Amino acid sequence: MARITLSGVSYSYGKKTPYEIKALDGVNIEIADGKITGIIGHTGSGKSTLVGAIGGLIEPDEGQVLIDGADVWKNRKKIREHRFRVGLVMQYPEYQLFEETIRRDIAFGPRNMGLSDEEIEERVVEAARFVELPEALLEKSPFELSGGEKRRAAIAGVIAMRPDVLVLDEPAAGLDPRGRAAIFRNIAEYRRATGKTVIIVSHSMEDVATYCDELVVMSGAKVIMHDTPNKVFSNPEFLVKNGLDLPQIARLNMYLREKGIDLGEGIYTVEGAFNKIMELSSKK
């Protein structure tokens, strides 16, 4: 278990140059323990920077990142331990694969932790199972795999560190619908099996609506909303104003309501809408 808190975190890129950009501006959040938190926001709103700060890869200019109440940058020598506790999978992680075989690449993190060979092997197999990578692929070179398989391998490389918090920056970007669904299913299953905290950055309202327990909405380097998907999607004007879409089902819901068919609040997944519509039609 690990409680992540950000208090007054600010960060700028290109400090002291004409290109200085404030990517985080006084961010205060507390990530719910043992839940899946989604981070949404338009491009350039600072999502990747936020998860970089959470993962201990970006040192805030101001404010603190706390884990179980302890400032992670207090002892700079210990930052590596924080990075093992909070496993960050960056955007397009497949470009970081470098070992001769997938097995060795997944083992890179655990090996850096200084674990024994048996322990490493056990973790590699477990991580590969979570992302549904067949054993046979483990002996292949990363460059023989398809894009989706590489993505899974890279995610497994972080899961193998058994972090208390798993952070994924757009894990499904650039994958086909089936690949997307599989990745999200794997993550949900990982969370269910381990009970660990998961943070996902995503552009897809459908995906966050389906899988997340809580949502953080970012806009212009600030966190502008932090609530359950139910609450977040019940305020369409606010989302649209901040450059975000509604899940398609939420839009369908609005349309049906205009036509006099009310599915009720909190319907924004295909499954939810399907059940509700079946229920309504059987009443008639």
Added chain:
Amino acid sequence: MNSISLGQYYPAESPIHRLDVRIKVVVAILFVVCTFLCKNVLSFALLLSLALLSIILSRLPIGLVARGVRPILIIIAITSLINIFFSTGAPENIVVDWWIFTIYREGIYNALLMIVRFVCLIVGTSVFLTYTTTPIELTDAIEDLLWPLKKLGVPVHDFAMMMTIALRFIPLLVDETDKIMTAQKARGADFSSGSLAQRAKALVPVLIPLFVSAFRRAEELAVAMECRCYHGGEGRTRMNVRHVHAKDFVALFGVILFGVGIVVLNTLNIGYSIS
């Protein structure tokens, strides 16, 4: 980091930023010639005012331009010392005569004028080139200016294209290196401690993905260029055809006029003049 922040380009709206880059290159060269033409106090004063004028016109922060001088401070200091201690002058102009050191007033003047010359040299090139012109514009301009070499069969266009692509790729690769390093750090890679051998070894997880991606990008670019029928410089036209406007001629004639002014002032026998 983006393609523009390579080098020291400082974005601003100013008459100098808007000058035709080819003219800017010529003006910068003439300016450098002017700094070497200066001989006496008057012409140096004129040079200094031209330097100040160009800073003002370029709307660059004065601190930025001053920082450009910093890397050569050592050189300036050494040349000044050499000038002070080793110039000889008229016996009545001795300022200090102690032990083996004899300092003449001429030596001090020489040192001061040298400093002005160095500073103007840096200011001139940085105001006209480094700070107000992107490296890519510069390679384009140089390609144009080197047209006589084309007649001799030198593949100027191809060199310029290679240069442009290289310049375009540097920030991309820096960016990529940054990302890959961060990704490996997230998996516990440690680049900042351990012995030299350990640190070198820690770079393997960065270098391999970097090379792979550099080759991939190069190949993609080559294919993309071929798909658009790129075949070298022969008969190729520019998307942005540059036209030399009146303001460019004004700048050119302005700096030539300054050069003439400097030559004229040099002939006047007023004030101190470098031998």
